[in-house]
Amino acid sequence: MDENVTTAVLEEWVRRFAHLVAENRDHLTELDAAIGDADHGLNMDRGMKAVVAALDAATPATAGALFSKVGMTLVSTVGGASGPLFGTLFLRMGSTLGDAQATSAHELAAAFRAGLGGVVDRGKAGPEDKTMYDALAPAVEALAAAVADGADLASGLKQARDAAAAGRDATTPMLARKGRASYLGERSVGHQDPGATTVALLLDAATETAF
Amino acid sequence: MDENVTTAVLEEWVRRFAHLVAENRDHLTELDAAIGDADHGLNMDRGMKAVVAALDAATPATAGALFSKVGMTLVSTVGGASGPLFGTLFLRMGSTLGDAQATSAHELAAAFRAGLGGVVDRGKAGPEDKTMYDALAPAVEALAAAVADGADLASGLKQARDAAAAGRDATTPMLARKGRASYLGERSVGHQDPGATTVALLLDAATETAF
């Protein structure tokens, strides 16, 4: 069966994500200090606070409008690598979902996959480059598989969350080949990737939302 | 009675002084760090090492030549306040002693007093300004008094040493009115004056020399 989610539920997801990013701001920044430049948590928190402000100002009517606004706000407030990357993720989800009033599990899974495509187009990352890709790609696959098996969104997102968390943890032993961490060569090994950690928070937020 | 000292003995005194300054270099610099700019020990040590090098290069024949060379070397190698001040002290002693082969206690006491006069001409310091004057003036008086009482140089210099040490200690409670320490106002109270400490070393050196 294939239930639909309202834009309000999706907005709740985004707001939960903003909340988790704020909670983990310093942790994300510390991860970035180890293999980057100590600003990832500050960047994402600045961006998601702006997103929440934008949502407070005007409630998007459709899922497409919602994610497009999230993406645009991130692109125009975050900067760094994560601004274009997370921004493009949401922009692509928005353009994929269009202006339907409610969103099916299949549509959301497809939009999520499109978002991953956007991240790859921008950043050219692939598996095991030690980036957000390594958490995002498994999550996209897990959601798609679950939904294909007829799972409902709530359980599909739980499986995506587990996949993202596993992908995040898997970045620790990796040698970075993209982003600032790649400057470190061997010294990047043994540190968890900040961006992948943020992706895992995005899925945690989903499982904390009443889909 | 009034024995004479050879230039060799006076040179030994100067070399002992250089030795004590080197030994106390860091201590003098720390005293200067508290109420000055942390260089007095470095300054005096640089100067006295140059003096020793000059004496090694050529042994002065007369007391006048000896002290003039010491003074000129200090003026041209120390800089700061102590260069002109200690330099003038020795220059005046040199010009006062002239080119006699040997020096009497009276002559040395008079030369020492002339040196004090040179320090005052240059630095305009008086009693309780918390400077080298506060150790030098009492030493000059003590030596003159002892010699006037017919004491021999060795005991006269011991009394001068005690007077210099007392004068040095007396600088601690004083409020500085000359030199860098005066910038501190009240905060200069409770610290021993570096220059006065060096003067005490000069007299210590005298008592360690076989006059």
Next chain:
Amino acid sequence: MKKLINDPNDVVVEALRGIEAAHPELRVDHQHKVIYRGDAPKQGKVGIISGGGSGHEPLHGGFVGLGMLDAACAGEVFTSPVPEQMQAATKLVDGGAGVLHVVKNYTGDVMNFEMAAELAAAETGARVVSVVTDDDVAVQDSTWTAGRRGVGVTVLLEKIAGAAAEQGRDLDQVAEVARKVNANGRSMGVALTSCTVPAAGKPTFELGEGEMELGVGIHGEPGRQRLPLAPASEIAALLVEPILADLPFSTGDPVIAFVNGLGGTPLIELYVMFNEVSRILAGHGVLIARSLVGSYITSLDMAGSSVTLLKADDELLSLWDAPVNTAALRWGI
């Protein structure tokens, strides 16, 4: 954290107000955090903009003015500016001859400038060409990294490309000379201390009293190697030799030698370093044709230094010597 600041989140905004107050010949678009020439846009002149994270002052805002940049975009500390900023700057300086974007090679900077160029072209049809600097030999340049970082050469490139644009060269010619600078310049840096990002409040990395970090960039990223603190003569060799090896210099080659301070290192130490650098170059028969000593591309309050060598020819030297009038670099006018 000990800094002369107010709220750590206001540092960039307030520094821009300070620049505006100190340099009446400059204009500041506070909404977009863009510093631009009072006389921009110059009709018929190629516009040159750059930008990047803040914390590298005087780069880039201090290089806005006649003979160098037309505008600079200030991002958050160590975070590249957002596309809207470069889009606004591009509009401000486009005098009809197109606009050159000078971009330091960092993933974030490259992506945000890319998006800005797309947006600017879509909005005003402005012709934009980007030149990316990647001169840091501390980073292996391979398909397995994001490529070398853009560091010291960026300063020299902005000066030289700015002179070319001021001469009236067209966009392709200006881009060409800019690429020539990047191709012939190499840099390497060392940190004696970490820097402290205001919003983070504590040092980005810990470095022991007897340690130094070799091969650092300008964002407090850890370098390639942690070594025992060494005398300036050895440090200079550790910086210069890899540069000479990477970009073969031949005896008699004239270079522009740039010894840069990273923000917390005083000038007296930079001159001690320059003395060592000049001795090493003399030993290789490399000729110092021009020199620059000072803190021009910094990493907040980091103590340390970087060396940049640009293999020059008559064209580059005459463009280097051309008049420049900016807050941080000025001569000939």
Next chain:
Amino acid sequence: MKKLINDPNDVVVEALRGIEAAHPELRVDHQHKVIYRGDAPKQGKVGIISGGGSGHEPLHGGFVGLGMLDAACAGEVFTSPVPEQMQAATKLVDGGAGVLHVVKNYTGDVMNFEMAAELAAAETGARVVSVVTDDDVAVQDSTWTAGRRGVGVTVLLEKIAGAAAEQGRDLDQVAEVARKVNANGRSMGVALTSCTVPAAGKPTFELGEGEMELGVGIHGEPGRQRLPLAPASEIAALLVEPILADLPFSTGDPVIAFVNGLGGTPLIELYVMFNEVSRILAGHGVLIARSLVGSYITSLDMAGSSVTLLKADDELLSLWDAPVNTAALRWGI
């Protein structure tokens, strides 16, 4: 101690070699540690020399050149040079019109310059006039102190007197304008950290993480007051208000506003400070006619800043604007 140096005792000598290598237009007398203009002595022009302890770079050597100093004498770190050095410099720059000695008011500097003037007069009959700067309002000026320290005003004075000399004014006129600058300028400084004298190897004073030292000079002397670290807005008020109170400024007075870094403070913080200073001055109706922001008179690696205000008039402003071509200050040429 973390510094880019070799043997701590060779810092001054090696920095001089670095300056010589970086600035071919300058000459260095290594025996006397004198930096002088390649075209010195200029016949008929008043010569201007200054000097002092090292560790304040670019002061004074960075100000040698057309329109500013003819020569600078480098003492040991924080220790005034010796008479022989100023004697040699005076001889090098005397073009027959006499020589001005610019002396910062420290007991040692004053005494050594005094002896130098005596020696120079005796040796060559050179006419020497000395001007002493004493602009630091942190020090009470009374018969009970050595008088105020010479700090930031020295930079402005060397620029303005240098321009007057370049115009061909005679020694008394140049000395007069120099005294006018000193009379109308005031400064005050703050330290966030101590500095470390290379030969001492450790910080001159200890300052807690939450503390700052108000009213410091440029030699790591303790200041007048230790206070809790404060925001830039409050620090700026602590520096500017005593200056305004000491040298009454009236509404509409034009000033040259100079925000200086003490060596370890990066430019971005100085611009944050300048923003605060300009706001305070605006509040008092004081007009910023010219400004200077940067690290021009430093205290080794000390983190901190000083503010200097010079009450200007048309004469001082036009001399300030006159061409200058030195390593550290350059415009109009």
